[in-house]
Amino acid sequence: MTEKTALGVSSQDLPACPVETTLKLIGNKWEVLVLRDLMPGTKRFGELKQSIGGVSQKVLTAKLREMEASGLVERHVYAEVPPRVEYSLTPLGRSLKPVLDSLEQWGTAYKKKVAATVR
Secondary structure, eight states: OOOOOTTSOOGGGSOSSHHHHHHHHHOSHHHHHHHHHHTTSOEEHHHHHHHHOSOOHHHHHHHHHHHHHTTSEEEEEEOOSSOEEEEEEOHHHHTTHHHHHHHHHHHHHHHHHHHHHHO
8 A cells, every 4th residue: 555645645656757747736727827826825716717717617626626635725714604715825836936937938938939920
């Protein structure tokens, strides 16, 4: 039996390649957009759904649960009526900021290159 870490995974569950490991955690479009939208701070589910756009409630819920299980996102439920749930990045999730910054820089450069070739 494989022992799970506090993050709910074992080292045996992860690919040998570090790039593949990263893609396993954030290789989905929705996961990257959740990270982008939570980078500035805490948001409620409805705020996330609205800011991401195009994602169904079912998919967003599933992605948030996966990201919580992998230790990237934390969920805080307030004992109120109606219940209030907020999501934020863990320190591990925030450590992905340089990765997102690199993706943004590359995307910006690519868009400029495409725009220049259209002329």
